Amino acid sequence: MGINNLIIDHIDNPHELERLFKKEPEAFKKSFAYAWEQNPDSQVLAVWFERLYFKETVDTRKASLLQKSFLSMGLLAILAGISCRIILHFVEQQAIAPINFVYGILPFIAAYFVYNSTPKRNILYALASIFLISAFYLNMLPLEHKDSIILAYIHLPIFLWVLLGVAFTGNNYGIGSTRLAYLKFNGEFCILYACMAISGMLLTALTMQLFRFVGMDISEFYFKNIVLFGAAALAIVATYLVSINLKLAKNIAPYIAKIFSPLVLATLMVYLITVIWVGKNPFLDRNFLLSFNGVLLSVLAVTIFSITESGTNEKKSISDYINFALIVIALVIDCVAFSAIVFRLSSYGITPNRLAVLGVDILIWANLIWIMLSYMRFLQNKTGPSTIQDAVTKYLPVYGIWAAFVTVAFPLIF
Structure with missing residues (x-):
């Protein structure tokens, strides 16, 4: 038959x-x-x-939208590359600070978000105004290596990163799910950018070697004009690829979170035991205190990344218990760092660096407490994972406000 x-x-x-x-x-x-x-x-x-x-009949409109998005990405990538090259010229002339490179990239990423989400005019005007005012203020600061100026340089990108989140969320900036989507975007963006950057480094090494074979050293020209341009443009390209739901970053991000969380936990445990064993004292050793705060920030970043990639699954897994352990250890580190910086303030007096570290420790402590309490309720089956994610997303503006305060006020006060 x-x-x-x-x-x-x-x-x-x-x-x-x-x-x-x-x-x-x-x-x-x-x-x-x-x-x-x-x-x-x-x-x-x-x-x-x-x-x-089956043939997708509605694909024509989708394709036209993708085409417009692709063209806008291409234009913004070129503008970002050109802007960074112009900024490099003025940096080499010592007319402006190197931190201005953030204005060669972040405003164009914000422009891409705004172009594709079309927020209300008041949001659009606020974004444009804050970018312009912050750039003007930054370049009014003297080009000096004072602590307050350096702190402003360090905190400015954090403030602009939060501002970029407003561009990403658009009219829904107050909704927790859109803030969570922004955090996920950052994780996927970093993964994708790193993959493409590694490919770019291999191409750069190959190009350098090929020209050396013919007796030419083009390294200075290549790095100033090609590498810098490509690094800036690549940020826009990575933004575009993540925004169109490229599967590479979205598929690999949860696995990276699951792999790195236990590795970070194990490394941190060994590190803390070693610190106690060798008798390092953050109360007296300034450099060790700074490294202690660096570890704290790293643990916070890994924990937030793991939480954002865990999704909305109501079922508890080993990753949740690992995250909870990381939060507890981070709280211990934060309490030690907080005590050490208070001791140094009372013993050696007030400086911009000590006040900035104190402020960061207080902010992180409050955030970790909120996340830990939310996690405890989740592990006790009293709430779902959304409460943990709320503890992360609703606290983001606080970091932005503090970063803005340090950027603007510290140079004026000190």
């Missing part, structure tokens, strides 16, 4: 049709035409016809 007859004979048996298709899909597809011609009124075969010969 031929397959044509089998399709017709089992026209009212979807299970058997599925079995025939899986057994010989190509033969099934070729022979389907005859069965469809003989039974044009069959609803079952009509469904199979759409399944076998």
Whole structure:
């Protein structure tokens, strides 16, 4: 009995049709035409016809949107590259500070978000005004290596990163899910950018070597004009690829979170035991206190990354207990760092660095307490994972406000 007859004979048996298709899909597809011609009124075969010969009719509008998005990405990437090259010229002339490179990248990423989300005019005007005012203020600061100026340089990118989040969320900046999406975007962006940057470094090394073979050293020209341009443009390209739901970053990010969390926990445990063993004292050793705060920030970043990639699964997993352990250890580190900086303030007096570290420790302590309490309720089956994510997303503006305060006020005060 031929397959044509089998399709017709089992026209009212979807299970058997599925079995025939899986057994010989190509033969099934070729022979389907005859069965469809003989039974044009069959609803079952009509469904199979759409399944076998479906063409996305609504793709024209989607394709045009993607094309516009691609063109805007290309234009913004070129502008970002050119801007960074111009900024480099003035940096080399010592006319402006190197921190201005953030204005060669972040405003163009914000412009891409705004172009694709079309926020309200008041949000648009606020974004443009803050970017311009902050750039003006930054370049009014003297080019000196004073602590207050350096702190402003360090905190400015943090403030602009929060501002970039407003551009990303658009009209929904107050909704926790859109803030969570912004955090996820950052994780996927970093993964994708790192992958492409590694490819760019391999290309750079190959290019350098090829020109050396012919007796030419183009390293200075290449780094100033090609590498810098490419690094800036690549940020816009990575933004575009993440925004169109590229599967690479989205698929790999949760696995990275699951792999790195236990590794960080194990490393941190060994590190803390070693610190106690060798007798390092953050109360007296300034450099060790700074490294202690660096570890604290790293643990906070890993924990937040893991939480954002955990999704909305109500079921608890080993990752949740690892995250909770990381938060507890981070709180211990924060309490030690907080005590050490208070001791140094009372013993050695007030300085911009000590006040900035104190402020960061207080902010992180409050955030970690909130996350830990939310996690405890989740592990006790009292709430879902959304409360943990709220503890992360709702606190983001606090970091932005503090970063803005340090950037603006510290140079004026000190």
